[in-house]
Amino acid sequence: DIQMTQSPSTLSASVGDRVTITCRASQSISSWLAWYQQKPGKAPNLLVYKASTLESGVPPRFSGSGSGTEFTLTISSLRPDDSAIYYCQQYDSYSLTFGQGTKVEIK
Amino acid sequence: QVHLQESGPGLVEPSETLSLTCTVSGASINNRGCSWGWIRQPPGRKLEWVGSFHPGGNTYYNLSLTSRVAISVDTSKNDFSLRLNFVTAADTAVYYCARRLDYRGFDIWGQGTLVTVS
Numbered sequence: 001d002i003q004m005t006q007s008p009s010t011l012s013a014s015v016g017d018r019v020t021i022t023c024r025a026s027q028s029i030s031s032w033l034a035w036y037q038q039k040p041g042k043a044p045n046l047l048v049y050k051a052s053t054l055e056s057g058v059p060p061r062f063s064g065s066g067s068g069t070e071f072t073l074t075i076s077s078l079r080p081d082d083s084a085i086y087y088c089q090q091y092d093s094y095s096l097t098f099g100q101g102t103k104v105e106i107k
Numbered sequence: 108q109v110h111l112q113e114s115g116p117g118l119v120e121p122s123e124t125l126s127l128t129c130t131v132s133g134a135s136i137n138n139r140g141c142s143w144g145w146i147r148q149p150p151g152r153k154l155e156w157v158g159s160f161h162p163g164g165n166t167y168y169n170l171s172l173t174s175r176v177a178i179s180v181d182t183s184k185n186d187f188s189l190r191l192n193f194v195t196a197a198d199t200a201v202y203y204c205a206r207r208l209d210y211r212g213f214d215i216w217g218q219g220t221l222v223t224v225s
Contacts, residue, residue, distance in 0.1 A: 001170060034212025036154075043203055043216035044154065050210060087154055089212060094167040096144075096156040 002026050002090050006099035014107045019075040021102045023088035028068045032092040035064055035073045037084045038101075044087060048073065080106055109133040111204050111217035119198075119224050125191040129204030129217060136185055137162050141208045145178065145189045147200040148219075155200075159207065160187060194224045 003026035013019050023033065031051040036044035046055045048064035051071055061076045075082055083106050088099040115127035129143070136143055144159035158168040158178050168176050175192045191198060201221050205213035 032210075036212065038154075043205075043219055044213070045216075046212045046214045049212045049214075053211075055212075055214065089154075089156075091207070091212070094159075094165075095170060096159070098154040098156065100153045 001095050002029060002093055002097050004088055004090055004097050004099040006086075006088060006102050008102060009100070010103045010105065012105045012107050013078050015078055015080060017078045019078050019082075019104060021073045021086055021088075021104075023066075023071045023073070023099050025069045025071075025090055025092075029090045029092035031067045032090060033064075033066070033071050034089045034091065035062075036087045036089065037082075038087065039084045047086075075104075078104075078106070082106075109206065109215045111206065111215060113202060113204050113217045113220040115220060115222070117221060117223060119194055119222060121195055121224055122193055125194050125198060125222055125224075126188065127202055127204075127220065127222070128186050128188045130184070130186040131206075132185070134206070136180060136187060137182055139163050141206055143187055144205055144207060144213065146203045146205055146213070147198075148203070149197075149200040152200075157189065157191075157202075196224050198222070199224045 005024045033051045035048040038044040052064045085101045110132045142159045142161045145157040160166040177190045180187045201219040203219045204217045206215040207213045
């Protein structure tokens with residue numbers, strides 16, 4: 001299986017801050033990466049697919065970049081509603097794998 | 108509007124079989140161009156992909172579960188089901204069904220159902 005490693009595990013930032021989450025794959029996955037946001041008690045919500053394509057309806061303050069083994073999700077200006085856990089997921093292989101999640105807290 | 112709904116027992120005894128069904132509305136599960144999957148999340152832990160089927164193609168499973176898991180499809184009811192045999196407490200989780208369009212992530216999810224093994 002392809003292993004996905006996210007960093008940091010938790011981050012605390014203020015409203016208006018620029019926030020970056022990193023996801024590393026154990027082998028090259030080209031651009032076959034998705035990002036999700038999950039709030040407590042809710043199903044995950046797709047934010048980005050193919051590493052950098054924003055899902056319809058997702059605010060433009062979210063952006064994704066990267067290819068190969070290193071990827072980032074950036075929130076350009078953090079809002080209170082962005083408090084959540086963020087997961088990356090690779091789909092280069094038919095055996096899909098998720099990162100362990102990054103919890104974003106608002107200071 | 109595509110909607111997915113999980114259903115099944117919320118409590119399963121150890122060593123028994125977990126069975127869940129995902130009913131799809133607003134789209135045909137026969138449509139190519141997407142796959143339908145199960146993802147689970149133990150309480151307080153990360154998401155774990157369980158398996159997916161591709162209409163007209165193959166079904167794929169998490170390698171760590173492949174000896175115990177099966178996904179079946181009922182096109183007449185437009186639903187698909189998960190069976191997980193010989194469950195233990197480690198299988199306690201919220202189980203989600205979801206759709207994944209080809210070359211994209213899982214874009215439509217059910218609300219999830221908690222299954223407790225006890």
